[in-house]
Amino acid sequence: MKDTYRFQVNLSGMINILANHLYSNPRVYLRELLQNAVDAVTARNELEEGYQGQITVELSGMGSTATMTMEDNGIGLNEEEVHQFLAMIGQSSKRGGEDFISRETSFIGRFGIGLLSCFMVSDEIVMITQSAKGGPALEWRGQPDGTYTIRKLENALSPGTKVYLRCKPGSEIYFGEQNLAKWLYDYGALLPYPISLHSGSSSRKINGTRPVWIAYPELARDRKEEVLHLGEQLLGERFHDFIPLHTASGRTGGIAYILPQAVNLNAKKTHRVYLKHMLVSEKAENILPDWAFFVKCIVWTDELQPTASREHFYENEKLEEVREELGEAIRSELMRMADYDQSRLRQIIGQHALSIKALAVEDENFYRMIYRWLPFESTFGRKELGELLKERSTIFYTLTLDEYRQITHVAAAQFMLVVNGGYIYDSELLALLPQICPEAESKRLQPEDISFSFTDITADERRQYYENTRTADAALQRFRCQIQLKRFKPSELPALYTLSKESADLRSLEAAKEVSTDALSSVLNSLGSSFQAAAYSTLYFNLDNPVVARVFSGDPAMLPAAVEMLYVNALMMGHYPMSRQELAVLNEGIIRFIEWGYAAGNTQDGGNGQ
Known part of the structure; x- marks a missing residue:
């Protein structure tokens, strides 16, 4: 004979998990209450034709004495459902007979733990509910120690549910009127049911009539100001342009707002995503392709699978499919601009050239359409x-x-x-x-x-500079550099340093050797020995430059030092990193020419009899 035991849940531990690990912020308690209210209204709407759902939030008191209530006129709960859905962690009133995580439903909630999030801001949860299916009205009181009570009320009420929360010490910020108004709008701006907030003598409507282009994103093009205004309200930025988003199934749509300024390639790409029109993530990072970092999106969907926190989505085949289709919507709109609205496309490319180039590299057809700009x-x-x-x-x-x-x-x-x-x-x-x-x-x-575009010197000039050319060439042998005399523009440039592939590779190896251990230097030496014979760079001297002309026509004793200085100058002009040996040449050359300058000055002074 086997004994059967039921798992016991440490509710205080569960609340700690919710607050510190599952949910990103305690304010999600408001989203969970709103979600339950929306699902209750949706359930009654499916039950009664012509029914009009609504959700009301009321705030009384201030600070630590504040009480918030959320009321809906949805389907409500009877006693059996209260025991089933509020006493069993992980159960959900939206479960049905199938797997409650993966099953397609018209409801937002799936995990049956949302109400527990209220314990993050309140030491008690009181719920009064009346089932639309009949039966007595019920009062349910839950405590954070895991106990709860149910009381049948004498009088029947209108169908629906009302949840009461009293602020617990330290949670005052989550009961402020302005915060409640903002968070209710954030979570519920796109919901199909009216939400209102009452506090004292003031009353405000949270969400307006849902725009028709939410259901049909392609209609957004004809309502530009309305779309841009919503983007500013929800995303907190002022935009000037956007691209409608949609998938083939019609179950995911949205608006991709063109960012008004260029963004860093490595910046996080975060978007605002609504599941069944309830905000689930303000910072979704995986809803669009990586190349689409020039847009910030509002996306609504009813086909993606949320994680337990309902703040992100599982990375699965469905998400990959949706991401690809949303990317295709952006790509197609840009290609449409190439045909019909080139000035608009030019403006977007001017602001976000890097993103557009990333897409062009990935998609040859797209590149063919927009390469001109x-x-x-x-x-x-x-x-x-x-x-x-x-x-x-x-x-x-x-x-x-x-x-x-x-x-x-x-x-x-x-x-x-x-x-x-x-x-x-x-x-x-x-x-x-x-x-x-x-x-x-x-x-x-x-x-x-x-x-190849340089002009060769004449035969007479070659004979004239032959000895000095050999001297200059010898001066640079230790740097594995050969010289050539040419004429080229601009004449202000005295010399141009160039590298063959072999000499570039050898130069990189030698730079690595200078900062390597003895053992690694030995390995690098063996690597470099295979192509040392061919690894010569070339320094082109410009005879059209007055300094070069004087160097090769002047005192041969100064030629090696002058050539070495022109060599390191060419390296600096070409942004080549210099080795220790080349840096030493630069330092020694500067000191040497200063000394020559002083010596020449002293000779001149002595000649004048001073």
């Missing part, structure tokens, strides 16, 4: 890609920001169109350009490629 930094200035293609059919681009910085002045002086591909997504988009625009050509440009 994507902005890029180039040697012709910051321009849209369509403008750049009008200038040149071939676009050269660099892979990194450093590469662009190294050649931008030279390329601009040669009237070469070079686009900076160093920003996120830019090089990927430029590499894909010929696929979406067959008449365009794009080529990656490396710093050494820019030398």
Whole structure:
């Protein structure tokens, strides 16, 4: 024979779990009461044709003596239901005969623990209820020690339920009139039943008539001011544009408000989500694709599965499907703008180019539609890609920001169109350009490629500078750098430093060796030895520059030091990190030239007889 025992619930422990682990803030007690009232009204609405539901909140007293009541004219509870649904943790009046977590229902609540959240702000819960199915009116009193009493009232009442809460010490903030009004609106702004708040002699209606575009988001385009006003009320920001959201099933919809300012790529993407028109999350992070970080959304749904706290949604196939469809709605609207509202699209791209580029990398068809308006930094200035293609059919681009910085002045002086591909997504988009625009050509440009536009020196100049060129070349051998004399624009630039792939790799290895342990340095040495023979950089000296012309025509004794200083200057101009050896050359060179300057000054003074 087996004995059967029932689990005992430590209610005070359960309340601690609710307050500190399940719910994000004690104010959710208001949401749980509102949810129960809405579900009661919904149940009666399904039972009685023509019935009009309503919810009333009343506040009396102030501070620690404040009492709040929430009353609905819904279906109410009879005694059996009170025992069943208020005494058993985890039971729900919306359960039916199926699994109460996964079953599709028209109700918001599913877990039967919402009423317990009231113990976070009150030491007693009093409920008076009258079932629409008949029977006596009942008074239920619950205590945080797990006990409760039920009393039958002598007189029958109108169907519905009324819950009384008295503020417990430390919870005064949750019974303030202004806070109650704000939170009721936050949770219930989109609910289909009227909610009113009464306090003393004042009375206010919390939610207005629900806009028709809640059911049909595509109608929002014709009600711009109304949609923008709701966004400001619910999200606390002033917006200027939006995109309607919908899914194929029609069970999820919303409004994606275009943020009026650019946002950081790594910023959290939080949105406001309503389940069956009750707010469940103010900070939903997984409702839209990651690339959609240029919008802030209000989303309403009746098909996603909430977690036990009803503040987030389970990451499952349904959520993945909805997220993809909402992303497609944003993508489709932007593509529609490309055809019919280009000025609007241009404005959005101008504000949120990074987000649009992220989407273009992901979706080739979208890229094909909007590539003309994507902005890029180039040697012709910051321009849209369509403008750049009008200038040149071939676009050269660099892979990194450093590469662009190294050649931008030279390329601009040669009237070469070079686009900076160093920003996120830019090089990927430029590499894909010929696929979406067959008449365009794009080529990656490396710093050494820019030398093709330089002018060679004449044969006479080559003979004239032959010895000094050998001396200069020898001075830079320890840096694995060879020199060439050229003429190029701008003449203000004395030298241009360029790296082959092998020399760039070797330079990175040598930089790593300087900060590595002996054991790791040995490994790096072996890695670098395989391509040292080919790993030479090139320093192009510009004979059109007056300083370079004087250096190669002047005192040979000063040439090595001058060449080394021009070398480290070229590294700085190209934003290359310098090794310890190169930094030492810079410091020594500065001191050496100061000494030469003083020596020359003293000689001049002595020559004047001073």
